[in-house]
Amino acid sequence: MEKKNLDWANLDFSYKKTDKRFVSNFRNGAWDEGKLTEDDTVTISECAGVLQYSQSCFEGLKAYTTEDGRIVAFRPDMNAKRMENSAKRLEMPTFPPERFIDAVVRTVKANAGYVPPFGSGATLYVRPYMFASGPVIGVAPSDEYQFRIFSTPVGPYFKGGARPLTLCVSDFDRAAPNGTGHIKAGLNYAMSLHAIVTAHKNGFNENMYLDAATHTKVEETGGANIIFVTKDNKIVTPKSGSILPSITRLSLLEIARDYLGLEVEEREVYFEEVKDFAECGLCGTAAVISPVGKIVDHGKEICMPSGMQNMGPITKKLYDTLTGIQMGRVEGPKGWIKVIE
Numbered sequence: 001m002e003k004k005n006l007d008w009a010n011l012d013f014s015y016k017k018t019d020k021r022f023v024s025n026f027r028n029g030a031w032d033e034g035k036l037t038e039d040d041t042v043t044i045s046e047c048a049g050v051l052q053y054s055q056s057c058f059e060g061l062k063a064y065t066t067e068d069g070r071i072v073a074f075r076p077d078m079n080a081k082r083m084e085n086s087a088k089r090l091e092m093p094t095f096p097p098e099r100f101i102d103a104v105v106r107t108v109k110a111n112a113g114y115v116p117p118f119g120s121g122a123t124l125y126v127r128p129y130m131f132a133s134g135p136v137i138g139v140a141p142s143d144e145y146q147f148r149i150f151s152t153p154v155g156p157y158f159k160g161g162a163r164p165l166t167l168c169v170s171d172f173d174r175a176a177p178n179g180t181g182h183i184k185a186g187l188n189y190a191m192s193l194h195a196i197v198t199a200h201k202n203g204f205n206e207n208m209y210l211d212a213a214t215h216t217k218v219e220e221t222g223g224a225n226i227i228f229v230t231k232d233n234k235i236v237t238p239k240s241g242s243i244l245p246s247i248t249r250l251s252l253l254e255i256a257r258d259y260l261g262l263e264v265e266e267r268e269v270y271f272e273e274v275k276d277f278a279e280c281g282l283c284g285t286a287a288v289i290s291p292v293g294k295i296v297d298h299g300k301e302i303c304m305p306s307g308m309q310n311m312g313p314i315t316k317k318l319y320d321t322l323t324g325i326q327m328g329r330v331e332g333p334k335g336w337i338k339v340i341e
Contacts, residue, residue, distance in 0.1 A: 001112040004153075008120035011155030013286065018151050020110035022103045025133070026093050026145040027264075028248045034103060038112050040150070049132025049142030052189035056186040057086035058129035061109045063151070063340060065118040066328030071340040073126070074326050076104045078247045083128060086183035090140040092130060100128065101338070107149045108340045114153045118327065125154045125285075131186075162319075164293025164308045165282065167221065168199055169271070170207035175221065177213055181242030188244075192222035204269045206282065207329075208295060211240060212272055221282055224290065225249040228269065229279035229314045231305075235262050236277070238269040248283045250321070255321050256331065260316070271297075278305050279312030289319045 017040055024034030032224035049055040059079040064072055087094045098247065104126060116122035129221035134144030171196040175181025180188055181185045192207075199207050209224070220226055220236045225246040235256045237249060256262040260338040274276055274280075293308035294301055306312030311319060324330030325337070 001276055003117060004113045004267075006114075006153065006319055008116045008122050008153075009155075011153055013157050016152050016154075018111040018114045018153070019086065020150060021150040022107045024095070024099075024103070024147045026147070027143075027313050030149070031093070031095065032100070033101070034147070037105060039139055042146070042148075044133045044146075045135040046293075047135035047137055047296060049134060049136040052136055053132070053139060054185075054190070055090055055092060055132035055136075055142060056130065056261070057083060057090055057092065058127060060182060061128075062285060063115050063124040063126055063128050065115055067118055068328055069118070070328065071112060072326075072328070073104060073338045073340060075336050076101050076338050077102075077335070078250070079128065079298060082184060082233075082245065084249070085129070086185060087130060089180060089183045090185060092132065093145055095130060095147045097182050103147075103149050104128065105338070105340055107151055111151050112341060114151065116153055121156045121272055122153060124153045126186075128178065129280040133253045149221075155304070157290075162287060162290055162311060164291040164304070164306070164310070165205035166203075166294045166296065166308075167206050167208045167292055168204040169295065169297040170195055170199070170204065170209050172207070172209070173212035174207075174209035174219060175212065177242060179242060181219075181240075181287065182244060184244060189223070196222050204296065212242070216272075218271055218274065219243055223286075224225045224282035224284040226292075227281050227283055227289075227315075227318075228277040229281075229312060231276070231278045233262055233278075233314055235264045235314075236269060237266050239266045240268070244284055248285055248288060251336070252283055252289070252318050253321060255318060255325075258333070259321050259330075260314075260317055272334065275302050279315050280304050280306075281311075281315045281318075285301050288322055289315055291315055324340070 129194035132142035
């Protein structure tokens with residue numbers, strides 16, 4: 001498919017309508033076969049479960065043009081499994097993983113003209129999501145749902161390169177023990193909006209959330225997992241039942257072990273330890289790794305030795321290796337790259 005006439009080098013990270021999206025409906029206890037459509041609107045009952053009780057979940061992944069010209073997606077099977085877990089926790093019907101992957105492939109193929117060319121720094125962001133479409137007035141799961149996927153071309157999350165961020169330790173709680181912090185539910189992100197707007201008003205890039213039970217252990221930020229690097233180059237990442245299992249984080253940990261030969265430790269990380277780490281980064285689909293230069297705890301600054309100008313050396317190696325795999329410059333583990341065409 002011929003590429004669209006877009007200014008690829010100057011795309012921002014925002015929604016732009018593409019040609020096709022995938023839609024499948026769950027009614028009478030089963031999903032229909034689904035279809036691609038040009039219609040980008042959603043029509044549902046005013047009493048739909050998603051509007052009344054926020055029954056929804058979503059995923060996010062990217063499609064890329066590799067150095068040899070192929071269009072690929074990065075680990076869509078992991079997104080399929082995570083959405084399956086989210087749906088189960090929210091009492092929603094699961095969309096079969098094999099159908100999820102097929103729908104991603106069909107959506108990307110149908111919008112291949114919007115996949116940015118290699119070297120542009122841009123990608124095609126792919127957003128699968130599911131919501132309760134049937135009317136619900138009592139507090140109960142809906143009996144009808146819709147699964148959709150749209151895609152949109154986006155530029156780099158950080159224009160001009162990833163400058164280190166400044167975090168603030170939040171007074172708000174992101175997720176409760178035994179709550180929904182470990183799934184990708186829309187309601188989790190709605191809860192974080194006031195906290196992130198407050199952080200931005202106070203001059204910070206993001207919040208660092210501590211555990212809700214004791215406020216002594218590092219969990220994650222509003223939209224990303226956290227990784228630390230010790231002064232002897234060990235990778236440490238917080239472990240908690242209320243942290244969303246980031247596919248990017250899991251991939252980075254595997255890269256650290258198997259490609260860079262680094263020791264990796266997933267464990268509870270107490271906030272009092274943060275001052276002793278050499279590097280810190282936020283990891284997620286949008287930016288891969290965003291370096292952190294400073295963490296502010298109610299006026300007390302913790303400055304990472306990696307500084308406020310560039311990524312730390314280990315964080316940079318992790319970033320370069322993962323993006324190299326995604327772009328086809330580095331041979332990745334089996335199954336990480338799904339070739340679209």
